[in-house]
Structures are given as C-alpha cells and as structure tokens.
Amino acid sequence: MLLKFANFSNYLRRINPFYWSISAKLLIVIFLAATIPMSLTAHNNLKLSLQNLAQSEFDKLEVIAVSNATRLDQLILGNRLIVNQIARNTDIVKFLAVNSVIKEELFSKVEKSLDVILRSSSDYDAVFIIDKNGICRASTNPTFIGQSQSSQDYFKKAIQSKAAASVSFSVEAASGRPELFFAHPIRSERGETLGVAVLEIQGSDVWKAMNSIRVDSHVGAFLVDERGVVIAHPNTSYLYRSLNKLPPNTQKELGANNSYGREKIDSLELPELAEAIVGTKQIGHVSYYSPIEKTHQIAGFAPLQTKSWVLGVNKPKDIFEAPMRAMIWQNTLFVLMVGGFAVLVSLLLSHQLIKSIRTLIKAGKALQRGEFKPELLIKVSRSPDDLGRLACVFLQMAEEIKIREQHLKSQVQNLRVEIDETKKERQISEITKTEYFRGLQKKAQRLKNRAKTKEQTESAYFQNLQKKVKDQKNRFVTSR
Structure with missing residues (x-):
C-alpha cells in the first residue's frame, strides 16, 4: 500500500508543472506563446471564411434555382398560351357547339389544327379535345378518341376553371413515364363551357430545362x-x-x-x-x-x-468545403511549423540557460565543500545578461565568504585559547575548593613554617658560632 502511494506521489510530481525542469517550462511557454495566438487568429479567420464561403455557395445555388425556376415558369406560360389558343380556335369551338352533321365536316379541320400544333414542338406528346362530358372527341393520338377522361385530374381542374389554364402532373402507370397536362376550358361566345383543350407534354423532356444552368x-x-x-x-x-x-x-x-x-x-x-x-x-x-x-x-x-x-x-x-479543408490543413501545417521553429529556438535558449545554471550549481556545491575556484564562473561572468551579473555577484559573494571564513577561523582560534584558559581556571578552582586540597595546603603551610623555623635556628647558631670565633680571635690577639 505504501509502495502504491509512493508511486502515485511520484506520478503527481511528474505531472505537476512546479516540479518540471526550467528547460521543459521554457519549451512549453515559448511553444504556447507562439502557437496559441496564431491558432486563435487562424481559427477565427477560417470560421469567417467558412461562413462567407457557405453564404456565397448558398447565394450561388439560390441564383441557379431562380434561373431554372424562371425557365420552367416560361415553359409553363408558353404552353398555357398554346393551349389557350387551342381553346379559342373557332373551328374547335364550332366543332363542340354544333350538331353532329356539321361536326363531321369540322373534324378534319380540327385534326389539321391539332396536328400543326403537335409538330410545332418536339416536346409535345399529344393534343386532344374533350367535350363537357369528358369524352375525347379529337386527338393527335387516335387511341384517345372516344375514351372518357372525366376521371382525370386535369379535366376536373379545367372544367371548373374560370379563365386560366391548369397544369397537372401524372405518371403513366404502365410505363412510369412522367407527363404534364395543360388543360384550358373551351367556351362558346355566350360563355357556356363546351369542353376542354388538352396539351400533353412528356415530363422527361420538360425536366431537361431544369438542369440547363449548371x-x-x-x-x-x-x-x-x-x-x-x-x-x-x-x-x-x-x-x-x-x-x-x-x-x-x-x-x-x-x-x-x-x-x-x-x-x-x-x-x-x-x-x-x-x-x-x-x-x-x-x-x-x-x-x-x-x-x-x-x-x-x-x-x-x-x-x-x-x-x-x-x-x-x-x-x-463536402464539395464546397473541400477547399476550406485544404486551407485548414495549410494553416495547421503553418502553425505547426512556427511551433516547431519556436521549440527549436527555445531548445537553444534553454540549453545555454541550463548550461549556465548548472555551472552556477556546480560552483555552489564546490563552495559548499570549500573547494570553490573562481575559474569555474569566469566564462559565465563575462556574459552581459542577467546570468552574467548573477555569476559576478556569486564571485563577490564567494570572496566575501572566504574573507569571513578566515576571520571566523581567527576568532575561533582566539576563542579556543580563551576557552582553554577559562577551562583551566575553572578546573583549578574546582580543585582548590575541595577539602583534600585544603588539607594539603595546610600541611604545606606547616612544613613551610617548620622549614622557616629551622632556617632561623641554623642562622642563629652560625651567627653565634661566628661570634665565638671572633671573640677567640680577639683574645688571642690581646694575649700576645
């Protein structure tokens, strides 16, 4: 458990920026300082460019849609005019209005008119006339004649229409072919609805106009x-x-x-x-x-x-965003190149910085051991930057430390002598204060006194002897 905690503590120390080396911190700071502003600027520019590009693309698509819609509107309007002309054709109006005898005489004229209209455009598939009961009476397609069209949507819309031609879309069930039907009501001079004129167009031909502008x-x-x-x-x-x-x-x-x-x-x-x-x-x-x-x-x-x-x-x-993605990659590559250059510069700077710092650390350890040599910092102290000034201050500090160390040694030596004398006095004082020393001192005093007394006795004896000798000498002289 303790081992796991120690490993976890070591891991926290490795990821904690406060424990990172100066070179790593310098590397990260320079890299971020070089890339973050550029990245933010590039991101903002790319975002605005993408918005402008998207808006430009939307505008372009809208223009194409409007152009194609206008062409389709023109096609519908043109065919409405054609079917309107068919519905107003006097022969067709008479054909639906008169009795069956005259109708037979007008049928050939109606067929010719419808055929002329059919051949006027390759987009037309059929032109036919329906009476008010929904029965086809004339058509460029003979199979339509006599068939009921009353259920068809274009007939219902046209027969109920007041004026404009209706446009209907349907898909032929058998072939799946799309068809457009332009239908217009046929009215007599009195406004009575006589039938419906219908123009059939193949839808596939019409849709070609939609993609004409691409x-x-x-x-x-x-x-x-x-x-x-x-x-x-x-x-x-x-x-x-x-x-x-x-x-x-x-x-x-x-x-x-x-x-x-x-x-x-x-x-x-x-x-x-x-x-x-x-x-x-x-x-x-x-x-x-x-x-x-x-x-x-x-x-x-x-x-x-x-x-x-x-x-x-x-x-x-993805198509219109492709150039923008290429631009994003180019900007990313440029940011990475600038970041790489910043990393290279930071490595060079950090190498020189760390080298000087390590020299100072080495000098500090030498000073700690008492083995400092000024030659270690001569090269660093010549640098005009802050590290050079720091090295100069370190040299001055080392010199002052050396002087103070010598002074302290002298003071310690003197203090040691004073301490020895004081120690001796304390030891003597401790000795003289004992009862044994006092007894010895008394014995010595007695011996001294005894010796002094003996010395005095011997002196008096010799003085007395000398006096006696002198008296005998005087007597001997006197007797002669």
Missing part, C-alpha cells in the same frame, strides 16, 4: 410539388417519394387516384428539407442530411410563379 457536375436540380412529392430528380431513387411522411388522408387520396403511378408514396425522411421548401413562397436555402446518399447536402430553392411547385438545386456539402 455550374459544375456536382450540382443537380429537383422539383417538388405542392404535396412535397419529388416529381423530378437526377437520382431516380428520389422520384415520386415524399420529402417527409404524408398525412394518412393524403396518402389514401393519392393511392386511390394513382397519380404517381404507385399506390403508396414512400417517405425520403428529409424533414429539414420538407419544412424549408414545401409550400414556400420565398427564395431560400437549407442544409440537410441525405440518408440515401449518406452525405450532408446544401440546397438553394425558389418557388415557381405559375404553379405551387418549388425548384431546388442541391450540392454535397
């Missing part, structure tokens, strides 16, 4: 009707499927009419796109994810003026 191969146009069902798209997997789930009653109605050539309209699960464009009256753009293509897409869209349809132009988001 910037690159990645841009594609699509068309959504008023229900949110895709009726034109370069990717056939999108065709005749709703952008989002349809309400049950709408689904039931479309299945009964078989308007799109199928009983059930599947959903593409594109709620963002559906919310943005279905039924819109404004030009705009949207970003969304396509589960079919499994890519993020951007789209510009514009509503048609002649029909409640919306034309969209989409493009994979």
Whole structure:
C-alpha cells in the first residue's frame, strides 16, 4: 500500500508543472506563446471564411434555382398560351357547339389544327379535345378518341376553371413515364363551357430545362410539388417519394387516384428539407442530411410563379468545403511549423540557460565543500545578461565568504585559547575548593613554617658560632 502511494506521489510530481525542469517550462511557454495566438487568429479567420464561403455557395445555388425556376415558369406560360389558343380556335369551338352533321365536316379541320400544333414542338406528346362530358372527341393520338377522361385530374381542374389554364402532373402507370397536362376550358361566345383543350407534354423532356444552368457536375436540380412529392430528380431513387411522411388522408387520396403511378408514396425522411421548401413562397436555402446518399447536402430553392411547385438545386456539402479543408490543413501545417521553429529556438535558449545554471550549481556545491575556484564562473561572468551579473555577484559573494571564513577561523582560534584558559581556571578552582586540597595546603603551610623555623635556628647558631670565633680571635690577639 505504501509502495502504491509512493508511486502515485511520484506520478503527481511528474505531472505537476512546479516540479518540471526550467528547460521543459521554457519549451512549453515559448511553444504556447507562439502557437496559441496564431491558432486563435487562424481559427477565427477560417470560421469567417467558412461562413462567407457557405453564404456565397448558398447565394450561388439560390441564383441557379431562380434561373431554372424562371425557365420552367416560361415553359409553363408558353404552353398555357398554346393551349389557350387551342381553346379559342373557332373551328374547335364550332366543332363542340354544333350538331353532329356539321361536326363531321369540322373534324378534319380540327385534326389539321391539332396536328400543326403537335409538330410545332418536339416536346409535345399529344393534343386532344374533350367535350363537357369528358369524352375525347379529337386527338393527335387516335387511341384517345372516344375514351372518357372525366376521371382525370386535369379535366376536373379545367372544367371548373374560370379563365386560366391548369397544369397537372401524372405518371403513366404502365410505363412510369412522367407527363404534364395543360388543360384550358373551351367556351362558346355566350360563355357556356363546351369542353376542354388538352396539351400533353412528356415530363422527361420538360425536366431537361431544369438542369440547363449548371455550374459544375456536382450540382443537380429537383422539383417538388405542392404535396412535397419529388416529381423530378437526377437520382431516380428520389422520384415520386415524399420529402417527409404524408398525412394518412393524403396518402389514401393519392393511392386511390394513382397519380404517381404507385399506390403508396414512400417517405425520403428529409424533414429539414420538407419544412424549408414545401409550400414556400420565398427564395431560400437549407442544409440537410441525405440518408440515401449518406452525405450532408446544401440546397438553394425558389418557388415557381405559375404553379405551387418549388425548384431546388442541391450540392454535397463536402464539395464546397473541400477547399476550406485544404486551407485548414495549410494553416495547421503553418502553425505547426512556427511551433516547431519556436521549440527549436527555445531548445537553444534553454540549453545555454541550463548550461549556465548548472555551472552556477556546480560552483555552489564546490563552495559548499570549500573547494570553490573562481575559474569555474569566469566564462559565465563575462556574459552581459542577467546570468552574467548573477555569476559576478556569486564571485563577490564567494570572496566575501572566504574573507569571513578566515576571520571566523581567527576568532575561533582566539576563542579556543580563551576557552582553554577559562577551562583551566575553572578546573583549578574546582580543585582548590575541595577539602583534600585544603588539607594539603595546610600541611604545606606547616612544613613551610617548620622549614622557616629551622632556617632561623641554623642562622642563629652560625651567627653565634661566628661570634665565638671572633671573640677567640680577639683574645688571642690581646694575649700576645
């Protein structure tokens, strides 16, 4: 347990910046100081550039959508004028208004008029006339004659229309071919509805006009009707499927009419796109994810003026972001290069710095052991920077320490002598204060006194003897 705690403590010390070496700290600080401002600036510039690029791309797609929608509007308006002219043709009006005898005489004229219109454009598939009961009376396609068209959506809309021609879209169940029907009511001079003039156009030919304006191969146009069902798209997997789930009653109605050539309209699960464009009256753009293509897409869209349809132009988001990603990599590489240069500079600086610091550390340890030599710091002290001044201060400090050390040694020597004398006096005092020493001192005094007395006795004896000798000498002299 203690070993684990010690290992954990060592790990904390390694990751704690306070325990890092100066070179590591200097390296990190210089690297961050060089890269963080550049990274923030580059990020901000790239963010603004990406926003501007995205807005520019959205604007471009909107322009393409508006252009294609305008061309489609022009096509619809042109065909409306054609069907309007058919409905106002006097021979056709008379053909539906008069009795059957005269009608037979006018039939050939009506057929010629319809045939002329059919040959005027390669987009036209058929031109025919329907009476007010829904029976086809004349057609460029003989198979239509005598057939009832009363259940068709274009007939219902036209027969109820007051003035303008209606436009209807349907898909032929057998072939799956998309068709556009332009229908206009035929009225007599008194305003009585006599029937309907119909112009049939192949939808595939019409959709070609949608992609007439393209910037690159990645841009594609699509068309959504008023229900949110895709009726034109370069990717056939999108065709005749709703952008989002349809309400049950709408689904039931479309299945009964078989308007799109199928009983059930599947959903593409594109709620963002559906919310943005279905039924819109404004030009705009949207970003969304396509589960079919499994890519993020951007789209510009514009509503048609002649029909409640919306034309969209989409493009994979990755395509227009590719240059920006390249720019991001270039900026990242440049930041890393600058960071690498900063690291190299910091390594050179830290190497010189650490070398000088290690010299100072070595000199400090030598000073601690009493083995300091000024030659260790001569080279460092010549540097004009702070480390050079620090080395000079260190040399001065070492010199002062040496002088103080010598002075302290002298003081210690003197103090040691004083301490020895004091110690001797203390020891003598301790000895003289003992009873034994006092007894010895008394004995010595007695011996001294005894010796002094003996010395005095001997002196008196010799003096007396000398006196006697002197008296004998005097007597001897006197006797002679």
